[in-house]
Amino acid sequence: MATEEPPWLDEGEWRAWVAFASVLVRLPAVLDARLQRDAGVSHFEYAAMAALSEAPERTLRMSDLASAADGSLSRLSQVVGRLEKRGWVRRTPDPADGRYTLAVLTDDGWDKVVEAAPGHVRAVREFVFDPLSKAQVRQLTGIGGRIMRAIDPDCYAPGRPQAGK
Numbered sequence: 001m002a003t004e005e006p007p008w009l010d011e012g013e014w015r016a017w018v019a020f021a022s023v024l025v026r027l028p029a030v031l032d033a034r035l036q037r038d039a040g041v042s043h044f045e046y047a048a049m050a051a052l053s054e055a056p057e058r059t060l061r062m063s064d065l066a067s068a069a070d071g072s073l074s075r076l077s078q079v080v081g082r083l084e085k086r087g088w089v090r091r092t093p094d095p096a097d098g099r100y101t102l103a104v105l106t107d108d109g110w111d112k113v114v115e116a117a118p119g120h121v122r123a124v125r126e127f128v129f130d131p132l133s134k135a136q137v138r139q140l141t142g143i144g145g146r147i148m149r150a151i152d153p154d155c156y157a158p159g160r161p162q163a164g165k
Contacts, residue, residue: 027127034123039116044071045079046116049088052105053113059104061094088112 032043051068052058066076080103083089088109094100
């Protein structure tokens, strides 16, 4: 059985892919290392707490929080367990529908986000925005939105604008 040749990347596409793939791998690692060093939290822990900090009453269903933090529900459950032990998040049944669990950012968790946010923003600025012109930032917004819509046309993180809009 003959298989059809894939549409191979041309030279420009290959260079773009290698650069983009390197960013996909290295940026999360460098942001994680910076947050660990400066605030004692992982990038995923910070993302979960930051999403809660932006939500009404600092509360989200666990499934919505997993989506907002760009992680699986099982990974989020493990992370929320660690955050609970530190007193930064608590879980409670959803009073509107007991089948769901809510994650709530505690006052101590809020304080941790407030403490960690300036260093995280400095790192994001240093590694992402400072190397780019304003026009490139606009292009990055459009590019990111297009890629996210190709990956997940319904992608939306509660408390944040939809990608590319």
